[in-house]
Amino acid sequence: MNEKTFRRFLELFLREMSPPLQDSDPLPSRPLTDLVCEDEVEGECLDLCLQHLYKYNCPCSLAAALARATSDSILQSDLTIHHLIKSVEDGIEAVKLARLIFKRLFETCGAWTKELPYRRRPQPYYETSIHAIKNMRRKMEDRHIIIPDFNTLFNIQDQEEQAFFAVFDGHGGVDAAIYAANHLHVNLARQDSLSQDPGEALRRAFKITDEHFVKKASRENLRCGTTGVVTFLRGRTLHVAWLGDSQVILVRRGEVVELMKPHKPDREDEKQRIEALGGCVIWFGTWRVNGSLSVSRAIGDSEHKPYICGDADHAAFPLDGSEDYLLLACDGFWDTVSPDEAVRVVSDHLQENAGDTAMVAHKLVASARDAGSSDNITVIAVFLRDPRTPPQLSQLAGGRVLFVCLFPMLA
Structure with a gap:
């Protein structure tokens, strides 16, 4: 532009x-x-x-x-x-x-x-499709944020181009999800380690956001928490950080690449961590920490700490240009739609619409609702190459595409 x-x-x-x-x-x-x-x-x-x-x-x-x-x-x-x-x-x-x-x-x-002081630099952007609905829940407790131009937002001059996409799924109220969506990326940009060690910076940003929200919750008598999944793209590297059961998958040449393992109480290592702290994991409709929460890590939930901890996991993945897209979503989506089924829905939609990505997230949300999800549903699809271009041509271009910003807000 x-x-x-x-x-x-x-x-x-x-x-x-x-x-x-x-x-x-x-x-x-x-x-x-x-x-x-x-x-x-x-x-x-x-x-x-x-x-x-x-x-x-x-x-x-x-x-x-x-x-x-x-x-x-x-x-x-x-x-x-x-x-x-x-x-x-x-x-x-x-x-x-x-x-x-x-x-x-x-x-x-x-x-x-x-006098326009801003000059846009040539940079990799990503076609992005977003859709979020309250569904059958009384309140919408999901929040999401996309920052395709992270460097401009935080006036970063000396780094490769960076982008930030995140989904937060609140429980017990929306305050924690709002807080995380408003402040986690700010806390990330403030980390001295961001330039050299994005993984450590992401973990610290999650921890600081959790600590600050716990203080806010104490001041304002809030009793809620939120899961979160973040993808942070820097040049040719994808960084993923998460707490709880919101998830992201990578699709490469039409095949699912697993990026993470959600934090749930029935995960053996999580169960052992909770029990070592004196807590318990019991069945109450689903596996729950102390019979209450069905996630084992989250921002907030101060009354359930240290069993519900605020320590995020992180993973990094090199990108070679053959990647198709990322799908970030809350558990309201993943509980009813498998990764393979999600890929089929996207593939069918792109074929039927000549590669037009605009309504991809809408189609995915509808598929989860039709499969029986009654929860809040949020989906972000981030395309890492132009779906209208064959993968081999995209690789020659470095996998970089022009960003198209689509913002269907909360329904």
């Missing part, structure tokens, strides 16, 4: 947003928390900016640049006037912070229409 495309978006966006947000105007979208700690400002700012820009179909690379610029402006501001004093500790009032964020975003867009 060229500068003309970006300028055209900015002009249309400002026209839709005009006039600038006044103090009496309703917010374009409300924050999902009441108080924000100082350490959480960056994640909240990036999330509000990205979600709002995506609603207007902002090109993903431009959205990342605008979110970064807006976040930097907020972080450099004196936020004292936005503090809401509580009896225990100071916090930043989320609604007032959100109003400031949207004002700064509008100002940034206005300034960029006059």
Whole structure:
């Protein structure tokens, strides 16, 4: 996408947003928390900016640049006037912070229409299809995030191009999933080890996100947790990190490549770990930790720690250009659709639609629902080569394809 495309978006966006947000105007979208700690400002700012820009179909690379610029402006501001004093500790009032964020975003867009400081670098992007539904559950407790331009979002200059995709499946409430979706990637970018050891950085990011959410849950009397699976692409290497039973598979030349083993209480090593800590794994409709949770690792769930631990596993896989796509999904999908069946659904859809990936995730979600899933269902398909191009041609091109950003939001 060229500068003309970006300028055209900015002009249309400002026209839709005009006039600038006044103090009496309703917010374009409300924050999902009441108080924000100082350490959480960056994640909240990036999330509000990205979600709002995506609603207007902002090109993903431009959205990342605008979110970064807006976040930097907020972080450099004196936020004292936005503090809401509580009896225990100071916090930043989320609604007032959100109003400031949207004002700064509008100002940034206005300034960029006059002089566009952002120049998109040539980089590998990925066609991505997303779909998420509440299904038959009373509430939607899944959250997902895609960051195809990780380097721009975090102003990283000295690394190969990087991309981040994640699914979080909350239980006992949505707060932990929201927190993880808003902050885990921020905690990852803050790790000094990211440049040399992405696996260690991912593990630390999960651990820190868990520790910070446990503190938040204690302050706000929250009793919930979330599983999570993250794929982090750096150049020709795929990194996977996970807690719990959300999963990702890799498909190479139409065949499933297993990347991970979910954390469930009936896994022998997990059962031994829990029992060594003094806990137990018992059958109660399914295998559960202390008769309660059916996952053995998660962010949050402070009342179940240390049996439900926040230690993520990690694996790394070299990519050679023959890979087709990644499928990330929560257990609401994998409990009713096997990896082989998922591959068949994708293959059939691509054949029937001349390689068009737009509705792949919708088709996968529908297949899980039709197979009897009553749970929340979230699916992200990340194509690592153009499905309209034969694999051998894709390999010659290094497996890199132009990114197409598709955002069917929560149904």
